[in-house]
Amino acid sequence: MESAIPAHLITERSRPRRVPDDYAPPYPSFVARSRPQVQQVVMAYLGLQFRGDEPTGALDVLDTAFADSDGPGHHDRARQVAPDGTTDIVSIAYWDDPAAFERWFVTHRESWLGDAVRDGLGRWAEVLRPTVEEHETLSSSLGRPEGVAVLADGWSGEVQEHGYWGGMRDRIPLSQTDALAPVGSPVVERDGGRVRIRPHGGICLIRSGQDWGDTEGTERLMYLQDVEPVLRAGMEFLRDDGRTIGCFSNRYLTVVENGEPVDRSFGMSWWRSLDVLERWAESHPTHVAIFGAAMRYLSTLGPAARLRLYHEVSVVRADEASFEYVDCREGTGLLGAFAEDPL
Template sequence: MESAIPEHLQTARTRHRRVGDDYAPPYPSFVARHKPSVTRVVMAYFGLQSRGAPPAAAEQALARLASDFATADGPSHWDRASYVDEAGFTNVVTVAYWDDRQIFDRWFPAARERWTGEQRTNNGFGTFIEALYPSVEGYETLLSSLGRPEGVAVLADGMSGEVLEHAYWGGMRDRIPLSQTSEMAPSGAPRAIRDGARIRIVPHDNLCLIRSGQDWGDTEAAERKMYLGDVEPVLREGMDFLRDQGRSIGCYANRYMAVVGRDGTTTEKSYGMSWWKSLSALERWAESHPTHVRIFGAAMKYLSTLGPAAKLRLYHEVTVARADEQLFEYVDCHPQTGMLNAVQTVEAA
């Protein structure tokens, strides 16, 4: 059993884990391991929003983005998902990952201008960029199985063995290296500033992002029926609560999306991603809110019934980012989109 925090990021604790060294998790889980030379990663979400199916110009913009990704300084990994949001708009969200901020900084300006800047072609759709640049001390991953990593874990050099810090309330925090010495509490409040056609969100310190995914592609008939019939509806109910009422508990915005292939076809994968005021707010929902208690109960019943035979793959990544590690900008998007939902008014630049 190893710690989720790699050796080179371990330090003398001033804040203690929620469990002791003799804790034994009831089932195995794993974390992604980067090379020690990796000090910062980039998670950049490029969103496209339209009323109804994306128009031809939007499809062209998506194709151009994929072409930009294929250039020398493009991301090491990217994937795409879609969903219909609370206002009835179709959103196509492409998330790209880098493990070198300097490479990203070379690539980003031209792509940004085409997506939300002066070179953007406004043909009946909105666009947005939501990006984080956390240090490796500021985020954690967790995967239920080895092989076929998702999200930022695809960039890793390898995977851990079985880790100690999981399957208890507080494990998410305990896996983040900064938690050894920092409370990671938020400070300040987000503001919106109009910058030409763009609306920029000026964020606050220690904003929290979670991406949490499911892959049922390997499941066979009985397990698939159990997941899609007993677990997924409860998960969707919780995701809808966060989307529609999340602000009351510190969730600024939530998207529950279907992953689509490079050719646009729907896959047997989904993920939820949400922006939170703080890690603490996310923890409180996870530990005690009825919607997550039901998700947790359905998942535990499913996993305890199937045991090691379960073929459902689960993963998540949780990031706590400083204000200077965040970028949010929106063009022609409705006011409930992403971090626009976190503010009441838009100031002039």
């Protein structure tokens, strides 16, 4: 058993974690471990938005850019269709060298967000740059990392800080000394169909995913019939009504590979601050239902469960996140929370 916080980031706590030293989690979980040289990562969510069929070739520019020098160490792609029929295809790219990202973005930004490529489709970029102190991962299983964990050098052993409410905070190294409270106000700049948002500090992103590709038979049915609908209902609550509880935006996305959906999905949501995410997770009926469904599933299957779960959570300073939406529909991403006027 080891701390989720890597040894080189452990500091004297001014803020105790929620569990005593002899706490034993009820089941194993793991975190991604990077070499100590990694000090900050970049997560770029790059969205293409359209109605109807996928525009042919619209993503080629991204694929070309990703393959260029200074391109991301890992990227994946996922799709969401909104109730009004709008589709977002989100390409998520990860760097563990912010300087490489900056060089890459300078070179390729215009090909995705510039005025010259505006063609009526929506395009957006939500970029955050958490330091390693501001960010945590968690995985139910070893092997086959997803998200930022793909960049890591390996896995921890079983970690202690999970399986209780507050574990998420306790895994973020900065929580050892900082309340991770929101500070300041967002700034919105609008220029016709282009909107830039610089958020307040302490804004929080969670990507939380599931991979049911290994499940078979009864387990697969249990996931699809008992768990997924409850998860979906929670995701739809956050999408439609999340702003009432401090969730600015929620997307529930299906991973696509070679253009086709696979048996992996994730929720991706922006929160005012970590504490409001904690409150939803701990006590909102929609997440208590998800938690209950997952617990019934996992306690029925025990160690035989082949469902894979992971998440990554970041809490960043104001200058570590930026949002830009070009010709997107109302309510896209943070527009719904911060820029309500129709475009």
